[in-house]
Amino acid sequence: MHAVCRERLDAIAEAGRERRRRVITGAHGACVIVDGETKRNFCNNDYLGLAAEPRMGQALGRAAARVGSGSAASQMVTGYNAEQAALEAELADWVGRERALVFATGYAANVGVISALVGKHDHIVADALNHASLIDGSRLSGAAKHIYAHADAAAADTALAGAAGGHRLLVTDSVFSMDGDTAPLADLARVATDRDAWLMADDAHGLGVFGPEGAGRVAEAGLSSHEVPLVTATLGKSVGAAGAFVAGDDVVIETILQTARSLIFSTAMPPAVAAAARQGVAIARGDAARRHRLHDRIERFRGGMADAGLPLVASDSPIQPVIVGDERAALALSEALLARGYLVGAIRPPTVAPGTSRLRITLSAAHTEADVDGLVAALASAWQDSDNSKAVGL
Structure with missing residues (x-):
């Protein structure tokens, strides 16, 4: 059994599809302590900011x-x-x-x-x-x-x-x-x-x-x-x-x-x-104001991404994917954002189809305007430093 499991794990790692759990200390909100460091959280589904309310x-x-x-x-x-x-x-x-x-x-x-x-x-x-x-x-x-x-x-x-x-x-x-x-x-x-x-x-x-x-x-x-x-x-x-x-x-x-x-x-x-x-x-x-705030953050994010020349898909929901393509490239961008203080998940096969790996950015009513603007700036910087910049002419 050990040999079979090792073979499977090696194949997952070779394909760039290895996943690991991150340890969150404290509440699971817009700001989290992950693996001992404080990060702005843009990869949960807490759309109204109620998980830490x-x-x-x-x-x-x-x-x-x-x-x-x-x-x-x-x-x-x-x-x-x-x-x-x-x-x-x-x-x-x-x-x-x-x-x-x-x-x-x-x-x-x-x-x-x-x-x-x-x-x-x-x-x-x-x-x-x-x-x-x-x-x-x-x-x-x-x-x-x-x-x-x-x-x-x-x-x-x-x-x-x-x-x-x-x-x-x-x-x-x-x-x-x-x-x-x-x-x-x-x-x-x-x-x-x-x-x-x-x-x-x-x-x-x-x-x-x-x-x-x-x-x-x-x-x-x-x-x-x-x-x-x-x-x-x-x-x-x-x-x-x-x-x-x-x-x-x-x-x-x-x-x-x-x-x-x-x-x-x-x-x-x-x-x-x-x-x-x-x-x-x-x-x-x-609390309709929470919902209005959420949609304001969605619009602000999409406007910032457009101004930065970064790729967008058609979505009016809190889920705003940034399609990267390659598994390792998506993971590298996720890690680059983490180093800049932003927690964003890299979604890879088999969750999505091969060639469509992405950053899955999710927005919350608990995010501030500064949070959203900071994420866009961090993503633009990380994208510029990666090979993906060639795809959008940056």
Whole structure:
């Protein structure tokens, strides 16, 4: 076994795809202590700056003192607490659905929902750039899989037309986690309705950021549960806590509750975490100024990048990828930024396709204007010092 593992590790390193965990000391906010050094953090998903918000920790602490640190069982045994029940009701109200069901993680939610609703006699039609949890959920379901060209509703329609027999589930991210662009949700909803298919949208990166009260991209598009029967999202991004949920009509959610193996056979979310998530939902819904500040930072970053002649992709979300291409070049730029005081992740295969390695820059309402301007200046300097400068004529 040791020899096989060593061979695999050597191959990963040779390809420039080795990853390592960085140790964060203290809170996970816009400024972090990483490996003992203070850096400005531009690579988490804390879009509203709630992960280090004092009210979140206070809600968690108060609840932990009252209900303890764990749920001690699955939801179907004794792990379902009043805090989780209240959180589900508040989430359903937020995204405009009859009911919501909380999972321990986003991965568990997507895998569980898909496998609960389709099987080997059914079909899944999925965007080519869907998140790994949607891909794995589709694989584990046993349904026939059909991949359509990224964000192409006409291609999705063609794929659905060719998926004969059984139920058909059309699956997409709302905001794509590596590119930051948005699916054509209204067009996909029309396609699904016309083809008598179900549409599932993972709004993990849209919740808290877009739509009325931050209810997400699906709500922003005005799509009902008839048009989008399944909405999933996480609570560890804009909400600043942990866990995930699926929302939809009561009968759909009850079916998932009764059949989703990743929920039935997992210990439930700790009730204190649910209490923290409730606080995050309340802040995300009620504090529009945070959302406005986030979008101001996005616009400021994009304007600075354009002024510096640095590459941009089409994204109005907090996810702003800088495509580099080569794995080692992306990693070198990440390290150069770290040396300049900025923590930015290098995303490489297999997370993204070969030849599209990138810096995945994420913006937060907790970033100051000076933070954003400093990052752009540091990136321009690092880019100028690298071979990538030739690609944009710097």
